[in-house]
Amino acid sequence: MVNYMGVLEYDGSRYCGFQLQAEDVPTIQGEVEKALCKAEGRKVRVSYSGRTDRGVHALGQVISFRLKEEADLYRFKWSLNCILPDDIAVREIARVEDGFDARRSAKKRQYCYYVVNHNVQSVFLRKYSVLVTQGLDLEMMQEAASLFVGTKDFKAFSNESGAKGTVRQVYDLVIKKTGDNLLVFEIIADSFLYNMVRIIVGSLLELGRGQRDMESIEKALRSRDREQAGKAAPAKGLFLTKVFY
Amino acid sequence: MVNYMGVLEYDGSRYCGFQLQAEDVPTIQGEVEKALCKAEGRKVRVSYSGRTDRGVHALGQVISFRLKEEADLYRFKWSLNCILPDDIAVREIARVEDGFDARRSAKKRQYCYYVVNHNVQSVFLRKYSVLVTQGLDLEMMQEAASLFVGTKDFKAFSNESGAKGTVRQVYDLVIKKTGDNLLVFEIIADSFLYNMVRIIVGSLLELGRGQRDMESIEKALRSRDREQAGKAAPAKGLFLTKVFY
Numbered sequence: 494m495v496n497y498m499g500v501l502e503y504d505g506s507r508y509c510g511f512q513l514q515a516e517d518v519p520t521i522q523g524e525v526e527k528a529l530c531k532a533e534g535r536k537v538r539v540s541y542s543g544r545t546d547r548g549v550h551a552l553g554q555v556i557s558f559r560l561k562e563e564a565d566l567y568r569f570k571w572s573l574n575c576i577l578p579d580d581i582a583v584r585e586i587a588r589v590e591d592g593f594d595a596r597r598s599a600k601k602r603q604y605c606y607y608v609v610n611h612n613v614q615s616v617f618l619r620k621y622s623v624l625v626t627q628g629l630d631l632e633m634m635q636e637a638a639s640l641f642v643g644t645k646d647f648k649a650f651s652n653e654s655g656a657k658g659t660v661r662q663v664y665d666l667v668i669k670k671t672g673d674n675l676l677v678f679e680i681i682a683d684s685f686l687y688n689m690v691r692i693i694v695g696s697l698l699e700l701g702r703g704q705r706d707m708e709s710i711e712k713a714l715r716s717r718d719r720e721q722a723g724k725a726a727p728a729k730g731l732f733l734t735k736v737f738y
Numbered sequence: 739m740v741n742y743m744g745v746l747e748y749d750g751s752r753y754c755g756f757q758l759q760a761e762d763v764p765t766i767q768g769e770v771e772k773a774l775c776k777a778e779g780r781k782v783r784v785s786y787s788g789r790t791d792r793g794v795h796a797l798g799q800v801i802s803f804r805l806k807e808e809a810d811l812y813r814f815k816w817s818l819n820c821i822l823p824d825d826i827a828v829r830e831i832a833r834v835e836d837g838f839d840a841r842r843s844a845k846k847r848q849y850c851y852y853v854v855n856h857n858v859q860s861v862f863l864r865k866y867s868v869l870v871t872q873g874l875d876l877e878m879m880q881e882a883a884s885l886f887v888g889t890k891d892f893k894a895f896s897n898e899s900g901a902k903g904t905v906r907q908v909y910d911l912v913i914k915k916t917g918d919n920l921l922v923f924e925i926i927a928d929s930f931l932y933n934m935v936r937i938i939v940g941s942l943l944e945l946g947r948g949q950r951d952m953e954s955i956e957k958a959l960r961s962r963d964r965e966q967a968g969k970a971a972p973a974k975g976l977f978l979t980k981v982f983y
Contacts, residue, residue: 502861550862567857574858582861612812613819616747616827617795617866 494559498589499570501525501554504580506620506729510547511554521545521581525556528576532569533560540595542736543602543685548728550621553584553603553735557595563588593738601664601737603681606694607730611674622675623730629701631670637700637710638666641680641693648717650693651686652725659686659717668697679734688725696723739804743834744815746770746799749825751865751974755792756799766790766826770801773821777814778805785840787981788847788929793973795866798829798848800981802840808833838983846909846982848926851939852975856919867920868975874946876915882945882955883911886925886938893962895938896931897970904931904962911938924979933970941968 503521505511513522522539529537542555570586577583592598607622609615614624641650641663648659664681671677678694696713699705705723713721748766750756758767767784774782787800815831822828837843852867854860859869886895886908893904909926916922923939941958944950950968958966 504861570858579864580861582858584858613815613827613829616749616825619824621862 494561495563496557496559496589496591496593497564498555498557498587498593498595499583500585501551501556502582502584503551503554504620505545505548505550507580508547510549511541511543511545511551521551521554524578524581528573529558531576532572535561540597542595542599543733545731545733546688546728549731549733550729551733554733555595555599555736555738557589557593557598595736598738599684599736601681601683602685602733603679603735603737604685604690605732605734606678606680606690606726607732608676608678608694608698608726609674610676618675620729621732623727625698625702627702629676629698630703631668631676631701633707634697634701635668637697637707638668638678640707640710640714641666645714646717647686647689647714649713649719649722650689650696652688652692652719653686661686661689666693681737690731691725691728692722694730695726698726699723739806740808741802741804741834741836741838742809743800743802743832743838743840744828745830746796746801747827747829748796748799749865750790750793750795752825753792755794756786756788756790756796766796766799769823769826773818774803776821777817780806785842787840787844788978790976790978791933791973794976794978795974796978798980799978800840800844800983802834802838802843840981843983844929844981846926846928847930847978848924848980848982849930849935850977850979851923851925851935851971852977853921853923853939853943853971854919855921863920865974866977868972870943870947872947874921874943875948876913876921876946878952879942879946880913882942882952883913883923885952885955885959886911890959891962892931892934892959894958894964894967895934895941897933897937897964898931906931906934913942926982935976936970936973937967939975940971943971944968 508521509518511521513520537558539556539558566586570583573583609622609624610629612626644662646660662683666680669677753766754763756766759765782803784801784803811831815828818828854867854869855874857871889907891905907928911925914922
């Protein structure tokens with residue numbers, strides 16, 4: 494068996510998330526494994542860097558999988574892209590060492606969240622951003638963003654229900670303004686809890702709108718109580734952009 | 739009567755062009771006049787800076803229209819955007835002097851054409867760009883682009899059938915590379931002949947791929963013969979981006 498990695502781009506709008514579910518539920522994993530199976534002529538299972546939720550998009554999701562023989566990479570990628578639906582694409586495929594696993598080998602993940610801060614939603618970004626019509630105090634949001642950087646217990650900022658640990662290391666969280674009215678939240682961590690990025694962004698938006706203050710963010714972080722953090726921002730603004738190995 | 743101008747953004751994918759046609763044919767003008775009629779309570783006709791073809795998009799189409807009374811601009815824009823379908827938006831509305839007409843008063847128009855030059859089409863740009871998988875000689879294309887600048891007879895580079903003049907003044911045509919593999923053709927002219935941008939872009943792409951040489955472009959321009967120019971590039975890559983008054 495030969496081990497491969499692939500970089501995927503997808504528009505998550507019409508999928509019930511990345512992870513495989515029952516056969517009649519549309520998922521990214523389902524589509525990708527169906528395409529691999531068709532191209533390889535047998536069942537192929539993929540490993541992936543991180544689950545993305547229903548409606549979340551990706552520019553750089555990473556998968557790994559094994560094939561029986563060495564493939565002509567360019568042709569294999571071409572075949573997969575012909576089989577895959579229009580809203581999923583394989584950007585890259587590469588041969589990797591046997592021990593590589595898209596999930597276990599990943600060191601850091603980067604997500605981006607897009608906010609249009611204007612009185613009219615952009616026709617072209619409407620499926621890929623959330624519209625905020627109120628004025629936002631960007632400077633205060635940027636200051637609060639730094640509170641999330643470090644190794645912390647993010648239990649309050651997640652909908653994680655399992656008994657597993659809720660401490661994560663956030664390496665970076667910045668909010669950039671590009672163009673007249675587009676805000677981009679960029680966050681990098683070792684890994685993320687369930688809904689973590691969306692709840693952090695939602696809380697920062699509440700702060701920026703004046704619906705909460707800086708202290709309430711610090712308090713929420715210390716509390717480990719989901720009730721104290723803000724609402725999760727909508728899935729459609731979120732992109733898994735890069736995975737670091 | 740009070741005169742207004744509006745700036746429109748639209749995704750042309752599911753419309754049969756800007757210009758009004760029979761009632762059951764979806765057009766941008768049809769949707770915009772329907773929304774204006776609903777908001778104003780009587781029939782409103784719009785003038786527009788330029789027709790865009792079936793499948794062509796806009797970031798800055800300009801319209802003008804008259805209302806019976808002065809409107810609260812912010813609320814009127816908000817109402818229009820609530821009535822309009824998701825793929826059409828009014829970005830701005832402003833009161834203008836009586837003599838202003840979106841078409842007659844326009845001095846220059848800018849269009850942009852997007853080309854993804856890669857072996858995989860982008861999931862997010864697939865409806866807004868054309869994919870070219872072959873290598874392109876960008877430097878030669880840029881050199882050839884300058885041949886189109888000036889006051890010239892563009893008959894060969896149009897599908898204009900009428901008897902009207904085919905001389906136009908192109909102020910600027912540049913090809914920019916942004917990111918790893920996105921090419922943007924930006925062209926500004928006083929006005930454009932039918933399919934003119936798409937035929938110029940199509941011809942430049944043929945040159946970039948090595949399917950024709952520089953001399954054939956010069957010859958085509960001089961010939962006034964449509965057969966000598968290249969194929970029109972697909973509509974979906976084209977955006978009306980700005981109108982100058």
